[in-house]
Amino acid sequence: MSDQQLQSRQRVDTISPDDTPFAIRMRRIQAVSRNALDELLKSKTATIGAIMMIFLLSVCILTPILATHSPIKTNYRIRLEPASAEHYFGTDKFGRDIYSRVLWGGQRIVLISLAAVTFGLILGIPLGVFAGFFGGRFDAISMRFVDGLIAFPGLLLYLLIITVAREWKLEGFWNDLILVFALGVNTMPEIARLTRGTAMVESKREYVEAAHVVGEGSFYIALREILPNIISPLIVNATVRLGFIILIIAALSFLGLGTPPPTPDWGSDLNVARQHMETNPMIAVYPGLAICYSVLAFNLFGDGLRDILDPRTQDR
Amino acid sequence: MSEQKISNSFGKQTRREFVATASAIAASAAAASVPGSALAAKNKGGTLRFSTRADARGLDPQRNIIYYVSHPLAATSGGLLDIDANMDIVPAIGEEWTVSDDMKTYTFKIRKGVTFHNGADVDAPAIKWNYDRVRDPKTSHSFHRSFFKEVEDVVAVDKHTLRITLKTPSAVFLASVTYYPVNLIAPNSVAQVDTHPVGCGPFKFVSWKRYAKTEMVRFENFWQTDAQGNSYPYLDAIEGYPKKEDKVRLTALRTGEVDLIENMSYADAANFKKNETANYNTWDIPQVGCGYLAIQAKKGPFAMDAADGKLMRQALAHAIDKEAIHQAIFNGLSESLNGFYGTASSWHMPDIKNVKEYDPEKSKSILRKLNAMNTPIAVVARQAYSYMHDTGELVYSMLQEAGFKTTNEVFDNPVLRKKYKKADYGIDSTANSYRFEPDQWYSVNVLSSGPSTKLRTGYKNEAADKLIVAARATRDKQVRMEMYTDVESMVNEDSALIYTHGIPLTSAATKKLKDYAPAFAGPFNISNGGVRTAYLES
Amino acid sequence: MLIYIINRILQIIPVIFILSILVFGFVHALPGDVIDTLTATDGEEDPEVRAALEKEFGLDKPIYVQYFIWIGNVLQGDFGKSLVTRRPVNIELLERIPATVYLALVGIGLSILIAVPLGTLAAVRRNTLTDYTAQISSLAGISIPEFWFAILCILLFALHLGWLPSSGYAPFFSEPGKSIWYLILPALAVGFRQAAFTTRLTRSSMLDELSKDYVDTARSLGLSERKVIYKYTLRNAMIPTITISGLQLASLLGGTVVLETIFSWPGIGLAIYSAIQLRDFPVIQAGVLVLGIMVVIINLLVDITYRVLNPRVGMG
Numbered sequence A: 001m002s003d004q005q006l007q008s009r010q011r012v013d014t015i016s017p018d019d020t021p022f023a024i025r026m027r028r029i030q031a032v033s034r035n036a037l038d039e040l041l042k043s044k045t046a047t048i049g050a051i052m053m054i055f056l057l058s059v060c061i062l063t064p065i066l067a068t069h070s071p072i073k074t075n076y077r078i079r080l081e082p083a084s085a086e087h088y089f090g091t092d093k094f095g096r097d098i099y100s101r102v103l104w105g106g107q108r109i110v111l112i113s114l115a116a117v118t119f120g121l122i123l124g125i126p127l128g129v130f131a132g133f134f135g136g137r138f139d140a141i142s143m144r145f146v147d148g149l150i151a152f153p154g155l156l157l158y159l160l161i162i163t164v165a166r167e168w169k170l171e172g173f174w175n176d177l178i179l180v181f182a183l184g185v186n187t188m189p190e191i192a193r194l195t196r197g198t199a200m201v202e203s204k205r206e207y208v209e210a211a212h213v214v215g216e217g218s219f220y221i222a223l224r225e226i227l228p229n230i231i232s233p234l235i236v237n238a239t240v241r242l243g244f245i246i247l248i249i250a251a252l253s254f255l256g257l258g259t260p261p262p263t264p265d266w267g268s269d270l271n272v273a274r275q276h277m278e279t280n281p282m283i284a285v286y287p288g289l290a291i292c293y294s295v296l297a298f299n300l301f302g303d304g305l306r307d308i309l310d311p312r313t314q315d316r
Numbered sequence B: 001m002s003e004q005k006i007s008n009s010f011g012k013q014t015r016r017e018f019v020a021t022a023s024a025i026a027a028s029a030a031a032a033s034v035p036g037s038a039l040a041a042k043n044k045g046g047t048l049r050f051s052t053r054a055d056a057r058g059l060d061p062q063r064n065i066i067y068y069v070s071h072p073l074a075a076t077s078g079g080l081l082d083i084d085a086n087m088d089i090v091p092a093i094g095e096e097w098t099v100s101d102d103m104k105t106y107t108f109k110i111r112k113g114v115t116f117h118n119g120a121d122v123d124a125p126a127i128k129w130n131y132d133r134v135r136d137p138k139t140s141h142s143f144h145r146s147f148f149k150e151v152e153d154v155v156a157v158d159k160h161t162l163r164i165t166l167k168t169p170s171a172v173f174l175a176s177v178t179y180y181p182v183n184l185i186a187p188n189s190v191a192q193v194d195t196h197p198v199g200c201g202p203f204k205f206v207s208w209k210r211y212a213k214t215e216m217v218r219f220e221n222f223w224q225t226d227a228q229g230n231s232y233p234y235l236d237a238i239e240g241y242p243k244k245e246d247k248v249r250l251t252a253l254r255t256g257e258v259d260l261i262e263n264m265s266y267a268d269a270a271n272f273k274k275n276e277t278a279n280y281n282t283w284d285i286p287q288v289g290c291g292y293l294a295i296q297a298k299k300g301p302f303a304m305d306a307a308d309g310k311l312m313r314q315a316l317a318h319a320i321d322k323e324a325i326h327q328a329i330f331n332g333l334s335e336s337l338n339g340f341y342g343t344a345s346s347w348h349m350p351d352i353k354n355v356k357e358y359d360p361e362k363s364k365s366i367l368r369k370l371n372a373m374n375t376p377i378a379v380v381a382r383q384a385y386s387y388m389h390d391t392g393e394l395v396y397s398m399l400q401e402a403g404f405k406t407t408n409e410v411f412d413n414p415v416l417r418k419k420y421k422k423a424d425y426g427i428d429s430t431a432n433s434y435r436f437e438p439d440q441w442y443s444v445n446v447l448s449s450g451p452s453t454k455l456r457t458g459y460k461n462e463a464a465d466k467l468i469v470a471a472r473a474t475r476d477k478q479v480r481m482e483m484y485t486d487v488e489s490m491v492n493e494d495s496a497l498i499y500t501h502g503i504p505l506t507s508a509a510t511k512k513l514k515d516y517a518p519a520f521a522g523p524f525n526i527s528n529g530g531v532r533t534a535y536l537e538s
Numbered sequence C: 001m002l003i004y005i006i007n008r009i010l011q012i013i014p015v016i017f018i019l020s021i022l023v024f025g026f027v028h029a030l031p032g033d034v035i036d037t038l039t040a041t042d043g044e045e046d047p048e049v050r051a052a053l054e055k056e057f058g059l060d061k062p063i064y065v066q067y068f069i070w071i072g073n074v075l076q077g078d079f080g081k082s083l084v085t086r087r088p089v090n091i092e093l094l095e096r097i098p099a100t101v102y103l104a105l106v107g108i109g110l111s112i113l114i115a116v117p118l119g120t121l122a123a124v125r126r127n128t129l130t131d132y133t134a135q136i137s138s139l140a141g142i143s144i145p146e147f148w149f150a151i152l153c154i155l156l157f158a159l160h161l162g163w164l165p166s167s168g169y170a171p172f173f174s175e176p177g178k179s180i181w182y183l184i185l186p187a188l189a190v191g192f193r194q195a196a197f198t199t200r201l202t203r204s205s206m207l208d209e210l211s212k213d214y215v216d217t218a219r220s221l222g223l224s225e226r227k228v229i230y231k232y233t234l235r236n237a238m239i240p241t242i243t244i245s246g247l248q249l250a251s252l253l254g255g256t257v258v259l260e261t262i263f264s265w266p267g268i269g270l271a272i273y274s275a276i277q278l279r280d281f282p283v284i285q286a287g288v289l290v291l292g293i294m295v296v297i298i299n300l301l302v303d304i305t306y307r308v309l310n311p312r313v314g315m316g
Helices: A002-014 A021-042 A044-066 A098-134 A136-150 A156-166 A172-203 A206-214 A218-254 A266-276 A281-309 B003-010 B014-031 B072-076 B124-135 B142-146 B173-177 B187-192 B246-254 B266-275 B309-319 B322-328 B360-369 B386-401 B413-421 B438-445 B451-457 B462-472 B477-494 C002-029 C034-039 C047-056 C063-075 C089-124 C129-143 C146-160 C176-210 C213-220 C225-255 C257-262 C268-278 C281-309
Strands: B047-052 B094-099 B105-110 B151-158 B161-166 B203-209 B213-218 B237-242 B280-285 B289-295 B376-382 B405-411 B427-433 B497-502 B505-510
Touching: A044 A098, A044 A281, A098 A136, A098 A172, A098 A218, A098 A266, A098 A281, A136 A172, A136 C002, A136 C281, A156 A172, A156 A218, A156 C002, A156 C268, A172 A218, A172 C225, A218 A266, A218 A281, A218 C129, A218 C146, A218 C176, A218 C257, A266 A281, A266 B246, A266 B266, A266 C146, A281 C129, A281 C176, B047 B246, B072 B203, B072 B213, B072 B237, B105 B173, B124 B142, B124 B151, B124 B161, B124 B187, B161 B173, B203 B237, B246 B266, B246 B505, B246 C146, B266 B280, B266 B505, B289 B309, B289 B386, B289 B451, B309 B360, B309 B386, B309 B477, B322 B386, B322 B497, B376 B386, B376 B413, B386 B405, B386 B427, B405 B413, B413 B451, B413 C034, B438 B451, B438 B462, B438 B477, B462 B477, B477 B497, C002 C063, C002 C281, C034 C047, C063 C281, C089 C129, C089 C176, C089 C225, C089 C257, C089 C268, C089 C281, C129 C176, C146 C176, C146 C257, C176 C225, C176 C257, C213 C225, C225 C268, C225 C281, C257 C268, C268 C281
Parallel strands: B047 B237, B376 B405, B376 B427
Antiparallel strands: B094 B105, B105 B161, B151 B161, B203 B213, B213 B237, B280 B505, B289 B427, B289 B497
């Protein structure tokens, strides 16, 4: 989405009449990437957020190389040990290597949140744009559906979906998919409403009406004119959501509906560690910090990105 | 545990002694005039604020299987007989009894002048009404009902004599008429039993705000009195506060918001006992239950009738490192067990044979010999109890190391029950508790026709069955003990149940709470003790 | 406007209908046998008992008949009785809902009190130390998992400082003083977290508004900066804040399960969560439905407010 946005903004200065379509495209891509970096460096929060996120994502990708131990191998003889050269973060109550668990848990949780938010966006944006732009019956019907989902209060939808799915005895990947599904479905209504709200405002603006006058089709207007304009609140929302999902997974772990052990999971590791909060606080600190770090990274990046992407705040 | 005491509970010659004790108590009560007008001990009182992990699920004591042993509401209920601090059965409302020679007829003499909280008499007809209600599957919980399975008839011979006849001889029936598991409610209060129960325990029910607060006040006409003739209980009131989070419950005790808590987390217990002795009393209640692994032996490679089932189960048993569970789950507070009863119990059996020691190499060699490496096995556990699924998690990795292909799953109770019924699991990390009468454990979980055996493990050993049935009709405790020791040796050999640990439970109270101690397996409403004798220093 | 409101109220009916089917479907899809769970027999069950209980709770009829009987009774205000406590569901919920609403309302109120000044300040003093402080403190609120934050609060304020009680509840109308005393800690936990979202949103919508043409026009007309900000921009910037606060309030109605568990707050979330575990289906159904209706009503109020504040949005 961000590329689309940047493209539309760069269009004016990159198109020259005598280029081949291929060259235009290449030049555009170059300009976009060069500009993106320049823009990124202008915003402090975005820079910090981007560095944090790049670090997080690289660690996730490099987990198989970085991890020193099996994340699920228990050994009670070395339980609750402090940090050492052998176990960088010490060991948990089962004698597992916390460092390796944090790494593997991170890879999993980051993938799940990305997938869930993407799923929510894919469902929510088109629904919201069309409902807000076209209004009328389509708006009424789709918003009743969204309302029905929103009316399903808070965590209870997750609790029910996961309780139902628990019995299916899904393992690993499939179990995570259920989580992605539940989290994505619950992300969708907020995205749809937000998109719709902005689309409603935008649809009354002069440039949309102008586009109508010029004779552009509704579908085209909706996509080309509205989408770029609603992107900033959406990105703010989606990045907050990324962090939020990590927190929801932690909350589900607290309620006993998190990832079944022994799969490494920040939320359930933190949850188990709360017993040792006063006696061995460090066990909780590592997964806890990992959660804080990721939530911060996503949020800072989102905040910065918003500033960059919004043309109206660009020159301020 | 002295020999005399052992025979006291169950031997034939004991009745006389029991009657003697009972009359002594009755005499002391009589000396202080009839119960009810007995004076409350001056200066002893106060409101006990008690915080528990769980809240009640309902108020009808015959319909709900809440832990009536350590729950605030337990103070409102009473049974025909009492348990004392050592979990021996002692007279209560039933002040004496006789057992026929064929052990099929129990006749109880009912104490005079005992009333329910609403003033109705606790007499033989009222007790018969209660027992009939418990026997009726439509009005009682199966847990309570199971203790009356062998009852043929209950007869109120006269106002103060109750006769119970059994279908089969039993030396263990007295355990079925104590306040846990079978409570008494006022027959004329049955319409309000789900909203305002009326029992005959030391405290009267006032209100129950679910998840928030339970209130009870002193029952001024409680039948039991202290040596000076002051009627129990001393406390003016009890307030129960369910606080699910262990850390919060402990904090509430330390900030003085509550006076008594149960279920301290294992991680906190050791430190708390070390650092807080000046202001708090703590009790480790050792034999609250026994953790064990139940192997699904109904079908599959571990089945009783599978060709190598026994060897395969032994391979599982050799893979279990009890020391690891002791350290990792219970923080060194538990004890490793080879039978159901821990060392604190008078039923502890030191001579159990055929114990399968931890030896993963042996597991592997068995698997290799049977060409069964990587046999799949699903470890399951209940979500509600963290020690169960924590143990399950550990067992999962132990079995993995010993050459099994394991999965680990945690389910809530309804799903787990479905899995039991369909025999859709491999090994269940579970526990059982409060079986102060051993027949209640062996007849239910080891006997091949036992309901839990049939539901879960499918264990079957004819020799063990015979011993369990015979033990039920044996009065001499020592003889029974030997019989059960043999049963446990068979259980260990067959490895369908792998006992792992005594489950410790730590409760703590401020030093202001005086003369309180839980009984060794947890109950706090016990004869001449617990919540009856407790009071708060003002 | 009146027509719009009436229209929207009529639209609630299909939403509630959809919700009731969703809830009923989910609850009856929960794995495990209700009667078996209830009687929890250790072995062979009594078919007579099963038949009696099925009859008592209407489980002997076909599923769609059960639905219509349920919905019919609900319309007469009868939610049946709890399987577990055997008390009428109305009694079970009557004590629970006010506790949750109380916590959610005060929590959201606190969050707005924190967020609006903080967000406005951050936007007006963009890229200054004030801005960064506001942003970082708002991020701290969301980066910590809720249960962890709550337990830390209890350890700090109740155990170490001794200022506040660790947990508990008293109804507001019978014991107002004590009630507020118990409320402070959980409400702060709610408010602090929710403020993290609203601060960011207030900041970004303020920035949006400040970059609009009318602001420049107003400035060029010589209006004071203070007047521009507080009279015009803040009013417009509040629209998304109110939308999100409304949605937050709605999501808190079932979303305080974790805090209710930790603070021993006898709310509806805790009740429904326990009911899910015990398969107490009359309580789950009624609880989710009643909460859902409240969510729908809140959303309606949010929509109406949105329109009152932003007349540009048409009467679609």
